[in-house]
Amino acid sequence: MYLEMSLVLISASAFLGHLFGRKASLPFLILSVPLLLESETTRISHFFFDEYSKLLSVLVVSVTILVSITTEERERSAQTLLSISALGIILALSSKDFLSLFVSWEIASVTTYAMVAVGRGREELEAGMKYFLFGVTSSGVMLFGISIIYGENGTLSIINSGFGIGQALFLAGILFKIGAFPFHVWIPDVYQGARSWTTSFLAGASKVMGFGVLVRSSYLMGLNGMDLFFLLSILTMFYGNLAALLQKDIKRLLAYSSIGHAGYLLIPLSVWNPRALTGALMHIVMHSLLKVGAFSTVLIHEKELGRGIKDYKGMDKYSKLSLTIILLGLAGVPLVGGGGFWSKYVLFMGALASGTRGLALALGGILTSAISLYYYARVIREIYSTPGSEEVPGKVLVPLTITVTVLLLGLYPTPLIEICQKVSTTLFP
Amino acid sequence: MLVSILVWLPLVCSPLVYLSSKLRKGLPRNLAISVSLLTFLLSLLVIGSETHEDWIPSLGISYHLRVDGISYVMVILTTFIMLASILASSTEIKEREGEYYALLLLTETGILGVFTAVDLILFYFFWEIVLIPMFFIILIWGEERRRYAAMKFLIYTHLGSLLMIIGFFYAYWSYYDLFGKYTFNLFELWKIEDFMSQSELKLLYFLVFMGFAVKAPIVPLHTWLPDAHVEAPSPGSVILAGLLLKMGGYGLLRILPTLLPETFHEMSVLLASLGVISVFYSAMVAMVQEDLKRLIAYSSISHMGIAVTAIASETSLGTKGAIYMMFSHALINGLMFLLSGAYKRRFHTREISEIGKYEAPILSSLLVFGAFASSGLPGLSGFIAEILSFMGVFNRWETSIWFLVLSAVVTAGYMLHMVKRVVFGEKMGEVEDLSREELLPLAMLVTGILLLGLVPSLLLGPLEGV
Numbered sequence: 001m002y003l004e005m006s007l008v009l010i011s012a013s014a015f016l017g018h019l020f021g022r023k024a025s026l027p028f029l030i031l032s033v034p035l036l037l038e039s040e041t042t043r044i045s046h047f048f049f050d051e052y053s054k055l056l057s058v059l060v061v062s063v064t065i066l067v068s069i070t071t072e073e074r075e076r077s078a079q080t081l082l083s084i085s086a087l088g089i090i091l092a093l094s095s096k097d098f099l100s101l102f103v104s105w106e107i108a109s110v111t112t113y114a115m116v117a118v119g120r121g122r123e124e125l126e127a128g129m130k131y132f133l134f135g136v137t138s139s140g141v142m143l144f145g146i147s148i149i150y151g152e153n154g155t156l157s158i159i160n161s162g163f164g165i166g167q168a169l170f171l172a173g174i175l176f177k178i179g180a181f182p183f184h185v186w187i188p189d190v191y192q193g194a195r196s197w198t199t200s201f202l203a204g205a206s207k208v209m210g211f212g213v214l215v216r217s218s219y220l221m222g223l224n225g226m227d228l229f230f231l232l233s234i235l236t237m238f239y240g241n242l243a244a245l246l247q248k249d250i251k252r253l254l255a256y257s258s259i260g261h262a263g264y265l266l267i268p269l270s271v272w273n274p275r276a277l278t279g280a281l282m283h284i285v286m287h288s289l290l291k292v293g294a295f296s297t298v299l300i301h302e303k304e305l306g307r308g309i310k311d312y313k314g315m316d317k318y319s320k321l322s323l324t325i326i327l328l329g330l331a332g333v334p335l336v337g338g339g340g341f342w343s344k345y346v347l348f349m350g351a352l353a354s355g356t357r358g359l360a361l362a363l364g365g366i367l368t369s370a371i372s373l374y375y376y377a378r379v380i381r382e383i384y385s386t387p388g389s390e391e392v393p394g395k396v397l398v399p400l401t402i403t404v405t406v407l408l409l410g411l412y413p414t415p416l417i418e419i420c421q422k423v424s425t426t427l428f429p
Numbered sequence: 430m431l432v433s434i435l436v437w438l439p440l441v442c443s444p445l446v447y448l449s450s451k452l453r454k455g456l457p458r459n460l461a462i463s464v465s466l467l468t469f470l471l472s473l474l475v476i477g478s479e480t481h482e483d484w485i486p487s488l489g490i491s492y493h494l495r496v497d498g499i500s501y502v503m504v505i506l507t508t509f510i511m512l513a514s515i516l517a518s519s520t521e522i523k524e525r526e527g528e529y530y531a532l533l534l535l536t537e538t539g540i541l542g543v544f545t546a547v548d549l550i551l552f553y554f555f556w557e558i559v560l561i562p563m564f565f566i567i568l569i570w571g572e573e574r575r576r577y578a579a580m581k582f583l584i585y586t587h588l589g590s591l592l593m594i595i596g597f598f599y600a601y602w603s604y605y606d607l608f609g610k611y612t613f614n615l616f617e618l619w620k621i622e623d624f625m626s627q628s629e630l631k632l633l634y635f636l637v638f639m640g641f642a643v644k645a646p647i648v649p650l651h652t653w654l655p656d657a658h659v660e661a662p663s664p665g666s667v668i669l670a671g672l673l674l675k676m677g678g679y680g681l682l683r684i685l686p687t688l689l690p691e692t693f694h695e696m697s698v699l700l701a702s703l704g705v706i707s708v709f710y711s712a713m714v715a716m717v718q719e720d721l722k723r724l725i726a727y728s729s730i731s732h733m734g735i736a737v738t739a740i741a742s743e744t745s746l747g748t749k750g751a752i753y754m755m756f757s758h759a760l761i762n763g764l765m766f767l768l769s770g771a772y773k774r775r776f777h778t779r780e781i782s783e784i785g786k787y788e789a790p791i792l793s794s795l796l797v798f799g800a801f802a803s804s805g806l807p808g809l810s811g812f813i814a815e816i817l818s819f820m821g822v823f824n825r826w827e828t829s830i831w832f833l834v835l836s837a838v839v840t841a842g843y844m845l846h847m848v849k850r851v852v853f854g855e856k857m858g859e860v861e862d863l864s865r866e867e868l869l870p871l872a873m874l875v876t877g878i879l880l881l882g883l884v885p886s887l888l889l890g891p892l893e894g895v
Contacts, residue, residue, distance in 0.1 A: 333561060334558060335539075335554065335558045336561045345594065349601070359595075366591035366592070370588040374583075374584050377583055381576055384565065417485055417488065418487060
């Protein structure tokens with residue numbers, strides 16, 4: 001009951017946002033969070049809403065709320081697109097059937113193409129075009145994979161039927177969304193070209209959909225623990241973090257760091273154990289929060305500072321502090337990096353429980369993590385090279401809220417760990 | 430309970446110190462002094478205190494702090510050096526005082542945590558906290574090449590610590606496989622050693638060792654140290670040399686032998702040789718330094734080399750000697766770094782040939798005092814430290830007598846060479862001598878050096894039974 005109500009509220013927020021702007025849509029979005037939290041495991045034909053979908057859905061709606069606060073008041077279409085996209089993501093996360101999965105996946109994707117392209121600038125149009133072309137191709141590949149699987153199995157339910165060309169194409173479509181190594185090419189250009197609130201949403205919510213669907217469907221199809229994931233994971237974490245070293249633009253840097261984090265998120269798929277999955281779930285939560293925080297700080301200061309890392313100085317002191325903590329959280333430093341530390345280390349610790357392959361992944365993880373601290377510290381070094389301006393923009397509240405949450409999770413991560421543990425055991429009967 | 434208060438007090442006060450900079454200039458400094466004084470007094474009472482709470486029960490991570498003999502000595506060292514370096518800061522730090530003192534207090538919490546943590550994840554948690562405030566202290570208040578030095582310091586030590594935590598996880602899972610229980614308790618995990626193969630043990634040893642060896646530092650992993658120490662503001666160098674290096678020493682002395690007693694014994698010859706190489710290599714390098722502060726930085730590596738060798742001897746005397754060496758080295762090098770800062774303020778350079786041209790009686794007599802203490806003059810703390818360490822090493826390996834004699838000679842060698850050039854050269858005039866503000870922290874350190882030199886039981890008392 002609560003689930004349906006919350007879905008209705010999210011749809012309503014889409015329409016109201018279009019008619020009356022953010023002030024009308026936000027309360028509905030906020031109200032849907034407690035309803036989602038209250039909703040029980042529900043099965044409506046092909047949709048299967050359980051603890052796993054609940055955790056990720058709550059995360060997606062919270063990210064949507066945070067992103068929507070950072071948008072411009074006059075951009076009404078933004079509210080609509082954000083809400084519809086969030087709805088699509090929630091549906092995709094709870095689909096157990098290829099058809100409903102594909103439809104909700106497309107709802108979530110098409111709205112993000114529009115979000116990227118909705119601006120007037122040349123850069124946005126270019127990014128929108130790129131994203132659209134790549135996205136549509138990947139959806140086509142995914143659909144093609146689904147049709148092959150359907151031809152073989154004669155059913156649209158996601159079931160274990162071995163690994164073949166159909167499964168490979170289907171996975172390729174998902175891996176495109178999370179930006180794993182050979183499918184990452186769109187990420188830097190689109191993250192850089194889109195307006196920063198869109199980028200927040202792509203990094204904070206779209207990626208959750210990719211990750212959630214990937215874990216769920218590869219679990220249902222019995223593909224977890226494949227060598228392929230091991231290879232992809234290592235390649236992605238090294239590629240993302242090494243390429244980030246060369247970046248001169250803050251949004252591009254964060255985009256590559258996002259690719260690197262996709263590599264960490266693939267770890268539980270290659271070492272399939274509950275501890276690693278717990279870590280990955282925590283990590284997707286932390287990554288979403290931190291990336292939204294980072295991109296909204298970029299958004300707030302885009303006009304005055306530009307985006308070159310070398311010019312990244314002279315922010316107000318709250319932005320300085322929150323960006324520092326967020327970047328250290330992405331690097332996984334304890335206490336001052338908050339919960340980012342725990343998610344990363346529970347993940348690596350989980351990997352280590354699975355023999356040599358786990359050791360290789362964990363060593364790769366820490367090595368790239370050390371590399372990542374270098375490029376984050378380069379930004380921090382610039383931030384603190386001059387005293388900041390006195391003026392404090394109001395929107396700084398969003399990154400500050402995130403920072404405080406992250407810091408609290410760093411001191412007392414037990415609730416988050418326990419929720420994620422509970423959720424991950426549902427995938428380990 | 431007391432130990433929890435001690436560890437968290439500086440952190441809790443640090444936001445207050447930061448905010449107080451809005452009210453009045455100079456207020457952060459006074460607040461920081463009172464907080465660190467309070468921590469110092471508290472630390473005197475803390476022996477035997479223990480706290481054990483669940484933190485993340487499902488992963489077997491507990492909040493477990495304990496102060497026994499060794500920890501007690503290190504805790505007192507921390508609070509004492511911290512007080513001295515905060516007192517010494519006012520002459521050098523004029524800008525952004527609030528942030529500076531807040532960061533120093535944050536560092537203090539981290540270091541105190543390292544010296545008292547029993548749970549290895551908690552240990553790592555505190556271990557890594559220290560890195561960030563030190564990075565900012567070097568980056569914001571450092572000297573010309575501070576940007577480079579800060580980055581190098583951060584990346585180097587971070588990579589070492591990451592290898593270390595992988596080692597901890599490795600031990601954790603091995604323990605779980607054997608005993609079916611999740612724990613990070615240092616005094617439980619050692620049980621794994623009997624059940625693991627040689628190659629696994631070597632890997633585990635290597636992983637954990639790397640974290641400590643970078644911090645200590647042991648040649649050839651020392652290259653971050655000269656840069657970081659030279660570019661940091663002098664109170665920062667005092668903390669780097671006096672406390673951060675001791676974290677590495679403490680790890681080698683405490684964590685590694687407790688976790689892997691047998692393997693530690695097997696590897697001890699190798700560790701001792703690395704220690705000896707550190708002593709001689711850095712003494713040679715120190716000999717040719719033109720920059721006073723760089724010379725002192727290399728002497729740090731050299732002294733830590735003696736401590737590492739003493740730790741490797743695994744004798745009771747050697748262990749006591751290593752702790753004594755770490756304590757006394759923190760005092761002596763703290764003194765020397767503050768003096769080099771005083772020289773820099775007067776001459777705007779630390780080139781030994783330049784600063785030797787002018788007279789400043791109190792300043793140079795303190796420098797001579799420090800150099801003698803450093804080279805182990807009887808009656809000063811360095812002497813007891815060297816004697817104990819040497820006796821420990823000698824008990825284990827009798828042939829080492831040559832190393833002992835030679836290392837005493839080279840240490841005295843570069844220090845006296847430096848003194849000769851700075852103090853006894855031809856003078857062209859006088860400069861302003863030390864002010865009262867500068868003298869106070871120096872006097873603290875000098876008192877410490879004298880006390881430990883004359884009344885060794887002060888330190889050896891709590892270490893009884895180690």
